[in-house]
Structure formats: C-alpha cells, structure tokens
Amino acid sequence: MKKTAITFLIFTQLILLSSCNQGKAADEVKGNEKITEVKIDSVKKKAQATIDTVDYNKRMIALSNNDTTGRWPVKTPYPLPGALLPYNRIIAFYGNLYSTRMGILGEIPREQMIAKLQGEVAKWNAADSTVKAIPALHYIAVTAQGSPGSANMYRMRMPFKQIDTVLKWAKPIDALVFLDIQIGHSTVKAEVSELIKYLSLPNVHLGIDPEFSLKNGHVPGTKIGSFTADDINDAIDILAKVVRENKLTPKVLVVHRFTQGMVTDYKRIKTLPEVQVVMDMDGFGSRVLKRSTYLTYIYREPVQFTGFKLFYKNDNWNNSKMYTPEELLKFTPKPSYIQFQ
Structure with a gap:
C-alpha cells in the first residue's frame, strides 16, 4: 500500500487537511409496514408499527448475493419502520464547499454537480431495479488539520451556514x-454532539472517518488513525437517542475504512433498531487492490451493511477504470452505499 500523502487547503490561515483524495490507497423511502393489535385487560391497544420482516429478510438475502459462509446477511435487530436500508441504495457525492480538492461536492459548480449526481443515480436504477437508488450529499463538516488550532484539537468545525447551504442544495432533488x-x-x-440540531432533522445522517482520529499525539495525515468499537458506539448511542427523542426513522451511520487497523474490535460494534451501520470501503487504487480491500476488511469483518467509494480521478489511472454498477453488484455483499469523490 502506498503511504498516505497529505493535501493541505489554506483557509483563514489554517491548514484544511484533505480527506481521502490524495495518496491514499485501498489496503424517506419506507419499507412495507403493518400494524398489529393486541388485547391487554380486555382493552384493545395498537402495538407499534413494525416492518414486514419476511420482505426485509428476503431483501437482506438478496444483498448477500447468496453468501454461503454464514457471514452475510448479518443477524441484527430489525430496524424501526421507515428504514432506508435495504429498501434503497444511497448514491452520495462527497466533499467540502471550501475546497475543490476534497471531492466532487465543492469541486464543480452546484448545477453541474447536481446533474452529475442525478446521472449516477440513474445508472444505478438501471443496473438494479429491485433496490431504488436515491441521491445524497455527503459534506465534510469537521475537517482534520495539520496544525493544532486554538482548541489544540487538530480539527476545524465548518460554520453552520455551510451545512445550511448543503441542506438547501439537497431539498429540490429530495437528497x-x-x-x-x-x-x-x-x-x-464531542464532535457528533455539536451536530445534534442537524442530526435531529429527518433527512440528515452521519459519517465518521477513523483515518484522521489520532490518539497518540500524532499530527493528522502523518499516519493513518483508528476507531475502536467504543468510538463507533458513541456515535451509535447519540444517533439512537436522537431518533427516540424526535420520533424519527432510523439514522444511517457510515464508517470509512481501508486498512485493518482503522477499526478495532468490530464484533463489539452495536446494532440497534434506530441506527443502520454502513462499513464503507474508502480506498483508491487499482481494481484488484480495491476488490481485495473490500474482501479483507469489509466482507470478512461483517457489521451490518456495506459501502464502496469511487474516485473520479484516482481510480482512473494507470490503465485502470472505476468499477461500474453492474460490476459492483457482483460483489458479496452488494454495497448499499456508493460514494463518489
């Protein structure tokens, strides 16, 4: 695996560390619902709406591509009604509005970007008519830094006005x-807690990136960071509380990964009805390397759902090409989340 190189964006005299786009090699659409009724002390009461478990199980088996190892589909609690997965496939554009180098979201003008995203969604709907492809904007709201900053945390929180802008862009296309x-x-x-007012909105979900989580004093970008199961469970607990308190449909949590050390103790990652966990293969490189990374760190360490990242620039080099939807649908399991950078 090639050593991670650092891309810096100069912004208000701080260094904005580019996520995933330089030198990193790969190492509410509802489901069917039903209402049941129960009698308690001769008083008829409505039980909570539940998903159609037969349909859910069928869809999960289809996602597993009939895996025979017993790893997939993963046995987890059924989600609350209104869950996005496995009924949909999320097609996301990733980036930051202050940088043209961190991803397609921010790299090109808004109208051009939206049209391109809708084109990718159409390709996935054509490739797999059994799972509806839906658009998403995946915005880097907290960026790792090469300098400590005033809080000595080596991270920069983006202004809320930028998040508001992304929300406005998402609304017309129902993203x-x-x-x-x-x-x-x-x-x-600490960082997820600062975003609760946005996570309390029905269409806002969360991504967390262990690459830039440095626990031993290292500067982000000088080595690849990591999350423990406890780190990931902290995000899950916050999201579950937000769902319960606001009576929302389940939140999706995307966890990026492209090395063994980026996620530890994966078997202890919680699975709850309120949160759907996607382990996203986040590296770039040759097609063989990317497939191997997906097999080694995503397929062999199952959590719940899977994702796959595609790089418009870094995957198209040295006679290599990005995977097509038809090719990715042959993977085991089929990814439920596709991210473009």
Missing part, C-alpha cells in the same frame, strides 16, 4: 445529507 467528521485529537462524542 439525503450526510455530515462527516474527522476528529483529529478530539473525540467522536
């Missing part, structure tokens, strides 16, 4: 919004 965090020397709990 989901993901807020992504790179914690630097901070913690998942």
